[in-house]
Amino acid sequence: MKGLDSVLHSHRQGSRRTQAITVGAVGLIGLVIAIVFSISAGAKEIPLQLVWDAIFHYNPSETDQQIIHQLRLPRAIAAVLVGAGLALSGAMMQGMTRNPLADPSILGVTQGSSLAIAVAFALVPGVSGLPLLLWSFGGAGLGIGLVLLISSLAKAGLTPVKLALAGTAIGMLLSSLATVLSIRFQVAKDIAFWYAGGLAGTTWEQLTFVIPAAISGILICLFIARSVTILSFGDEMAVGLGSRTLWIKLAGMAAVLLMTGGAVSIAGTIGFLGLIVPHMTRALVGSDYKYILPCSAILGALLLVLADLGARMINPPYETPVSVVTALIGIPFFLYLARREGRAFQ
Template identity: 45%
Template sequence: MQLRISPSALILWLSPVAMVLIIIASILYGAKNIDAWTVWKAIVAFDPNDVNHQIVRYSRLPRAIGALLIGALLAISGAIMQGMTRNYLASPSIMGVSDGSVFAITLCMIIQPGASSLEMIMYSLVGSAVAVGFVFWMASVLPYGMSPVRMAIIGTIIGTFFSSISAALSSYFQVSQDVSFWYNARLHQMDPHLIKLAMPFAIAGLAVACMISKSITILSLGEEISVSLGQKTMVIKILAIVSVVILTGISVALAGNISFVGLIIPHMTRFLVGVDYRRIIPCAGVLGAIFLALSDILSRFLNYPFETPIGVVTALIGVPFFLYLIYTRGGGKDA
């Protein structure tokens, strides 16, 4: 009897091993290579006077964990957006959601210069919510606004608007240097304390995403089919938006604006596991985590010994993929 393993099960079973290997590689390699024995000692017998131990404990380990977490959150957020809107171009970066978070963080730095990490997270969540509200409101009032390309254009315009206002405000109030962190997405400045604070929010967002995964599958077939099957589409959409706001807001608060992860990974996941969002959501999380963590490692070697911004690496892959989707899928009025 031949044993068949589904692609989704294979991805989920192999993911722990892949993530452990990625974390090890992320800790070992960089501008300064650190040997495995030193890494082990830094974890089990930390010496605060050893510079290598400090690099491992306070920089590279949080960076690896943060990259995995952010990649998972952005990929799941993108998958939910694409399923809910039936829009193959939807993602947190293209729809302006990430820019809304950065805008809110800019306001936070101006209004509350000494804001705590938790307050920063709350501002980021509010910014995500405002951006999502603007995008869907404009898409609903414009002719064929919900079509893939038009909605992407609306999201890009709103994102550019928030980005421009943020740049103007940060320049006027002289906080440009502080705000630049959230635009350049410097994973090497990952704050371990912020990761701990973000975890409850991330878990809540992931719980909502998993809870509505079956309903998102039905909704992705079309709103008429969803209603005919007795589904409360408005409730599902609200819960989906709440999940997107939380997942995106947390990602931006942790490391800034990282593009294209939420666009690429959901498409890759659907190709591998099918259209059931009960499989897509966990698998997209795993693949998104691996993708961003590998991109982070790659960013250290493109211009060695200097680091390339992680946004450049994701854009090198994401921009051609974005253009490919537009070319192959078109921009008709139907999503």
Template identity: 45%
Template sequence: MKKSNRMIVVTIVSGLVLLLVSLFFSLSIGIYTVPLSEILAGVTGTSSTEASEVIRTLRLPRALVAVLIGAGLAVAGAIMQAMTNNPLASPQIFGVNAGGSLLVVVAVVLFPDFSPGTIVYFAFLGAALGGGLVFFAASSGGGMTPVKLALAGITIHMFLTSLIQSVVIFNETSTEDVLFWLAGGVDGTNWGDVQLLLLWIGTGLVVAFLFSPSFTIMSLGEEVARGLGERVALMRIVASIIVVLLAGAAVAIAGPIGFVGLIIPHIVRKLVGTDYKLVLPVCALFGAVLLSVADVLSRFIAFPAESPVGIVTALIGAPFFLYLAQKGGRAL
């Protein structure tokens, strides 16, 4: 489905404007409001006032973490939907988030001295295992369907979540700080987290953009892709690696934030069409917008206390998921 150039330009410009506005509010709103002059001073490093230090050391890295994770999760969801030709596919539904979370919690219990840079490898492994379990369960007994994928994903997700809760219950002392993380939150992130995400999510995004023409072909279906000469097996491996990098890094830093990878690809394809050379970068843009806005909204749930951003994405995403399920998994 091809969209007009005017629609595409309006969509991209609107996304950029929304991103700038959401970043402004993310930097401005907190326990106390910071004016624009102090925000600019904090970002540029031209002032050493308390407000500018708060911007530079706390709010700016938090805003950038939200942008990177939102972009990564949205692109991961778009790739999963293309590869499975299934509009219900996403890191959460496919068990990627839950698998990554389980091994991160296990790593925190067994190796409490490990740095985030090391723990991220546990998240990668868990993400791969979780996704593999759901794919195996949904593919058996007659092939994969949208509803079957959703049921398998929810079942594996609940199973892995119960294992996480068991680990937390039996290791309360060493997992006190994990509970907020398990709800999906970007509060307390720092410049080290930004660097980690730039490495892994940045790598995943670059590789995803390079392979975007192949994802367009894969979205037409496996038989069509083979007929057009696409190497389906190789693309499955490439897509799996990209999804693990994007979702695994996001889980390692901010926990299992759900529904971003489900919502954004549907909206973007409706706006710019099905060419993944456009879909993926625009998904990254609007994924960043969604999580930035959700992070701002999360600050008002129990103000002045912080609330996990995953609460907001769940409030937005759950009705969307139910709507898709009611349609039998058909795309928008």
């Protein structure tokens, strides 16, 4: 019987690995196609041949190639980084807290970053680049710290619904404080972009600061993926299997802060991406975070590139905030999960 169990286990593992490779490969192909169309589409349609030339044979004297190189290419790269970072952050938070409702926008992380950015603009007018990124990191840490502190004081501990309720309340508080600061110091116009959420106006200078942060966070996630799988079964089991839960959680939170802080500093508040994508990925590849994390990064990047493309096509030549597109998908999904988890913990 043991031999049969071992064979069945190996078969299931091989099947999951095959599924993960298939999902990753299809996702990458779709991502490349989406990026090309994202660069081509806009207020001015640009032929695909010119997109190829601008990327591989850049000629700064041609206007269309300047548009691609200076505006659309950094925007597409930002969509990939932000989408991958937010999806990975959601997957990490769901795995570490064992909370299917966990998401950077639901647990106060993005709102904390937005508040910090409002404070930065109020105290240091014209702040940008690395200082703004550091402010965003600090705000993200403040947001998640407050949510974990408040929810830990509740009876019965950190249940998924209580954590989501605490995150929603803290998020509203932080957003309100950011609004008050923006009005008091007359910086509402400067931070309106971060409230709406979007990728328009992304520059290469911004990417030079965000790329290292995003890549560092992604690498940390991939490095601790196996430990997150063990942690997702509970702290007691993880400790029994020899996992250093405290260090894994600290590393995971550091990765979340790097990715979410970088995402908010460049794209503002984009909600629900970190909620939707990990659940989609888990349904496709199973519960092993060795597969969930890389596939979530690919599918998150793909979803945000498509959402950004859709935001430009809803009401051309005007742009709809990309956060509106993700919210239209995410809010019904969140309500469904909240109802399901609420029944489970009644």
